[in-house]
Amino acid sequence: MPEGEPDDDDQPRSGDGHQPQSGDGHQPQSGDGDQPRSDDVVELRVHGVSGADPTVILDRAPVRQVAGDDSGGFHRPDRSGTDPDGVTLEAYRWGDLPSGTVGRTVSMVFLLPFMLSNVAVWMRPTGHPRAAWVTMLCRLLALNLTVLYVVSVAGVALDLLAWRCLGATRCREPFDTMTELHGRHVGQRLAALALLPIAAIAFLRLLGTRRSRPVGNAPWAMEPLVRRLRAIHVAAALAVLDLILLVARRAAGATVGTTLLLTLSVVVLLTCVGLLAAPGLIDRAATERLAERTARTTGVVAGGLSVVTLIVVARDERDWPSSATLPGYGELAGGALLGQMTLLVLLSALVLWHRGWSGGRATLRRGLGAAVIAAFAVGLAGGLSAGLVYQTGELLGGYRGDGGPPLPYRWTLLAFFLHAVAAVLLSGVLTLMSRRRRRRAATAITRLDFPVVPAEASGRFRLTMTTIARARFTEWLGPLAATYAVLAVIGLVTSLLGRAGRDPEELTRQLFGLPAGAVEMGLTGSTYLLAAVLLTLLSGGVFAYRTAWFRRHVGILWDLGTFWPRAAHPFAPPSYADRAVPELANRITQLTERHRGVLLCGHSHGSVLLALAVLRLPPRVRERVALLTYGSPLDRLYARLFPAYLNEEVLREVGERVEWRWLNLWRDTDPVGGWIFAAHRPGDPPPDPADPAGQVDRRLRDPRDLLPGPGERSAPPLRGHHPGETDPEFRAAVRELTARLCGAG
Structure with a gap:
C-alpha cells in the first residue's frame, strides 16, 4: 500500500473541509436536477493518460460539468x-492536471532530469534491506543533479564570461566588452556574474515551491518532506557556488x-549529504523535527555564507593568478561528474547484485528500474550540462x-554520444533477438483464437499475429533494462579519465590509432544530438499542450x-495524484450517499488512479462500489516497475x-x-474456484x-489499447457488475 495511506476510519474530505463545488458554485447534483434515486447505479469513467474530451469519454454530447474545475472535473451528459x-x-x-499552460509545460521540459531522478526512488525494491540503500543513493543522485546544474551555469557565468571573455581570452564581439563590467577588477566581475547562478537557483526554488492544489489528505503526505528536500538542495547549490569562487x-x-569560508562551505555541503545519507533521518516521524530544523538552519547558513563570500571576493584587491581558465573550476566540475557516475554505478551494482539477471519480470520487480531511470536522468543531465558549457563557449569564442x-x-x-549509440544498437539487437520468440508466441495465441483461417482472411491473420508480437515486446523490458544498466560503467570510466587529465584525442590516438578528428566528430555529433533532443523536448512541450494527437502519443511519458510525488528531488514537477486520488475518493463518497452504488470504470492509467482511490474509501462506501x-x-507495468507500492499484495x-466486485478486461x-x-487464454488451466482473484481477469x-x-463491409477492427466503452464485452461487464452491486445493496 502507498505510504501515507489513511486508516479505514478516516473520512475523505475536500481541502477546506467542505464538499467540492460545481462549476456554477452550487453543490453537485446526482442527476439532471431531480431528487437522487435509490435504485440506480452511477458508472464513473476515468480516462487514461493523454486526456480525452468528456464528450468522447461519455460518448454523449453535449455534456455539463457538475464538480471540479477546468483542470480536473466531473462531467455528465447534458x-x-x-x-x-x-x-x-x-x-x-x-488530463490537464499534469500540464496546464504552455509556459508551465515548456518550463517542465527543463525539469525532465529532475523528474526522472524522482521517479527512480519510487522504483525501489520491497521487502529487502537493499530498499533503504536504493532510496539513499537515489536521493544523493538527485542532489548531485542540482549541484551539476549550478556548476554548469557557473561555468558559463564565471569561467566563460567573467574570467575569459572579460579577461584572459577576449571573446567575440559584443561579448568581449560588457557594460559596467569591462575593465573592472576580477573579483568584482566574478561577484557580479555570480548573480546569474544564484538567479538560476532562485528559478528552481520558485518552480519547486509551486504545487498542485491538494484535496484533503493527499495519498502521500509528502509536502513536509518536500520542504526539507528543498532547503537541502538550495543549501548545497549555494555551497557549491561558494566553493567555486573561494x-x-x-x-x-x-x-x-x-x-574559514571555504571550511564552512564544505561543512554545509557535507551536512546536506549527511541529511540524505542517514537512513530514514528526513522520513521518520520521530526525527522529523530534527531534520526540519537542521535543513532550515543549513539553508539559512548557506545563504549567509554566499553573501559574505560575494563581498569578500568583490573586495579582495590582490592579484589573481594568470591562467586561461578559472582556477579550480575544471577540478570541481570533474568531481561533480565523477561523483554522479560513481553513485550511478553503485546503484546499478546494488540492484543487480542479488540474482538480478533471473528474467525480465523478476529483474524489474527487484528494483532494477530505479537504476535504469536514474541512468537516463544522469545521462540527460550530464549531456545537457556539458552541452551548455561547450556550445556557449563556442558561441562566445x-x-x-x-x-x-x-x-x-x-x-x-x-x-553521451557513446551511450546514445550503444542504446540504439542494444535496442536493435534485442528486438531482433526476441523477434522469433515473440512471433512464435503470437502465432500460438492467434491459432488458438482462430483455429480455422479462410484463405481470404490470411492477411488479417498475419496482421493480428504481428500486432500481438509487437505488443509482447513489453515482456522484454527486463533484459533490456538489465543490459542498459551495465552501460553506466561507460560514464564512470570517462569521468575517471577526465578527472585524471587525459585528453580524449590523445588517448584514442594512442589506444586505437584513430585520427585526431575522430573524437572531434564525436563531440560535434554529441552537441548536435543534444540540440536535437532539447528541440524535441521543447516542441513536445508545446505540441503536447496544443495538439491532442501529439499529447496522446508523446505526453504519455x-x-x-x-504521477509520483516528490520524494527524491524537490524541483521535480508537482504530482497531480495529490489532487486526483483524494478528489476521486471524495466524489465516490458523495455518489454513494445519493445512489445505490457506483461502478468505477478506469481505462489505462485511470485504473491506477481508481485503485488508489479504492484504498482510501471507508468501509461504508466500499460496500457500494464495484471496479471495472x-x-x-x-x-504489467506498475507492479514490475514500482514493486514497493503496487505489488500483488496491494492489488489483492x-x-x-x-x-471482489472487480472485472479486468484485457x-x-x-x-x-x-x-x-491470470491470463485465461484458451487452453490455460481453469482458475482455482477458491481464489476470488482468479475470477477478475477477462480476456x-x-x-x-x-x-x-x-x-x-469490413472486418472488426483491432482494438489494441483502445478503451472501447461501447464494445459489447464492455457493456456486458457493466451489466454484470451492476447486478452484483444491486444484489449487495
Missing part, C-alpha cells in the same frame, strides 16, 4: 444522463577569511587560444512521470476492499495493458473475427 443499461453516466477528466580566490594564496573547454565536459559529451478496469497496466487488497494486442492475476479476443460479419 440531457439524458442514463445509458441503455440503466446506469447514470459520469466522467472524471484529469577555490579560485585561494589560487593566489590563502587567507584566514577565505580558509571563449575557447580560442590555450583555454579549451574543461576536459570533464569533453569526456561527458563523448560518453510526462503524465506517468508527474480495462487496458490496465496495474500488473484492492480486490478485498470491493469484496487484449493480447494491447502493448500497455494486460491481465492482473477479449482481438479482433472479434477475421472476416466481416453479415451485413458489414
Whole structure:
C-alpha cells in the first residue's frame, strides 16, 4: 500500500473541509436536477493518460460539468444522463492536471532530469534491506543533479564570461566588452556574474515551491518532506557556488577569511549529504523535527555564507593568478561528474547484485528500474550540462587560444554520444533477438483464437499475429533494462579519465590509432544530438499542450512521470495524484450517499488512479462500489516497475476492499495493458474456484473475427489499447457488475 495511506476510519474530505463545488458554485447534483434515486447505479469513467474530451469519454454530447474545475472535473451528459443499461453516466477528466499552460509545460521540459531522478526512488525494491540503500543513493543522485546544474551555469557565468571573455581570452564581439563590467577588477566581475547562478537557483526554488492544489489528505503526505528536500538542495547549490569562487580566490594564496569560508562551505555541503545519507533521518516521524530544523538552519547558513563570500571576493584587491581558465573550476566540475557516475554505478551494482539477471519480470520487480531511470536522468543531465558549457563557449569564442573547454565536459559529451549509440544498437539487437520468440508466441495465441483461417482472411491473420508480437515486446523490458544498466560503467570510466587529465584525442590516438578528428566528430555529433533532443523536448512541450494527437502519443511519458510525488528531488514537477486520488475518493463518497452504488470504470492509467482511490474509501462506501478496469497496466507495468507500492499484495487488497466486485478486461494486442492475476487464454488451466482473484481477469479476443460479419463491409477492427466503452464485452461487464452491486445493496 502507498505510504501515507489513511486508516479505514478516516473520512475523505475536500481541502477546506467542505464538499467540492460545481462549476456554477452550487453543490453537485446526482442527476439532471431531480431528487437522487435509490435504485440506480452511477458508472464513473476515468480516462487514461493523454486526456480525452468528456464528450468522447461519455460518448454523449453535449455534456455539463457538475464538480471540479477546468483542470480536473466531473462531467455528465447534458440531457439524458442514463445509458441503455440503466446506469447514470459520469466522467472524471484529469488530463490537464499534469500540464496546464504552455509556459508551465515548456518550463517542465527543463525539469525532465529532475523528474526522472524522482521517479527512480519510487522504483525501489520491497521487502529487502537493499530498499533503504536504493532510496539513499537515489536521493544523493538527485542532489548531485542540482549541484551539476549550478556548476554548469557557473561555468558559463564565471569561467566563460567573467574570467575569459572579460579577461584572459577576449571573446567575440559584443561579448568581449560588457557594460559596467569591462575593465573592472576580477573579483568584482566574478561577484557580479555570480548573480546569474544564484538567479538560476532562485528559478528552481520558485518552480519547486509551486504545487498542485491538494484535496484533503493527499495519498502521500509528502509536502513536509518536500520542504526539507528543498532547503537541502538550495543549501548545497549555494555551497557549491561558494566553493567555486573561494577555490579560485585561494589560487593566489590563502587567507584566514577565505580558509574559514571555504571550511564552512564544505561543512554545509557535507551536512546536506549527511541529511540524505542517514537512513530514514528526513522520513521518520520521530526525527522529523530534527531534520526540519537542521535543513532550515543549513539553508539559512548557506545563504549567509554566499553573501559574505560575494563581498569578500568583490573586495579582495590582490592579484589573481594568470591562467586561461578559472582556477579550480575544471577540478570541481570533474568531481561533480565523477561523483554522479560513481553513485550511478553503485546503484546499478546494488540492484543487480542479488540474482538480478533471473528474467525480465523478476529483474524489474527487484528494483532494477530505479537504476535504469536514474541512468537516463544522469545521462540527460550530464549531456545537457556539458552541452551548455561547450556550445556557449563556442558561441562566445571563449575557447580560442590555450583555454579549451574543461576536459570533464569533453569526456561527458563523448560518453553521451557513446551511450546514445550503444542504446540504439542494444535496442536493435534485442528486438531482433526476441523477434522469433515473440512471433512464435503470437502465432500460438492467434491459432488458438482462430483455429480455422479462410484463405481470404490470411492477411488479417498475419496482421493480428504481428500486432500481438509487437505488443509482447513489453515482456522484454527486463533484459533490456538489465543490459542498459551495465552501460553506466561507460560514464564512470570517462569521468575517471577526465578527472585524471587525459585528453580524449590523445588517448584514442594512442589506444586505437584513430585520427585526431575522430573524437572531434564525436563531440560535434554529441552537441548536435543534444540540440536535437532539447528541440524535441521543447516542441513536445508545446505540441503536447496544443495538439491532442501529439499529447496522446508523446505526453504519455510526462503524465506517468508527474504521477509520483516528490520524494527524491524537490524541483521535480508537482504530482497531480495529490489532487486526483483524494478528489476521486471524495466524489465516490458523495455518489454513494445519493445512489445505490457506483461502478468505477478506469481505462489505462485511470485504473491506477481508481485503485488508489479504492484504498482510501471507508468501509461504508466500499460496500457500494464495484471496479471495472480495462487496458490496465496495474500488473504489467506498475507492479514490475514500482514493486514497493503496487505489488500483488496491494492489488489483492484492492480486490478485498470491493469484496471482489472487480472485472479486468484485457487484449493480447494491447502493448500497455494486460491481465492482473491470470491470463485465461484458451487452453490455460481453469482458475482455482477458491481464489476470488482468479475470477477478475477477462480476456477479449482481438479482433472479434477475421472476416466481416453479415451485413458489414469490413472486418472488426483491432482494438489494441483502445478503451472501447461501447464494445459489447464492455457493456456486458457493466451489466454484470451492476447486478452484483444491486444484489449487495
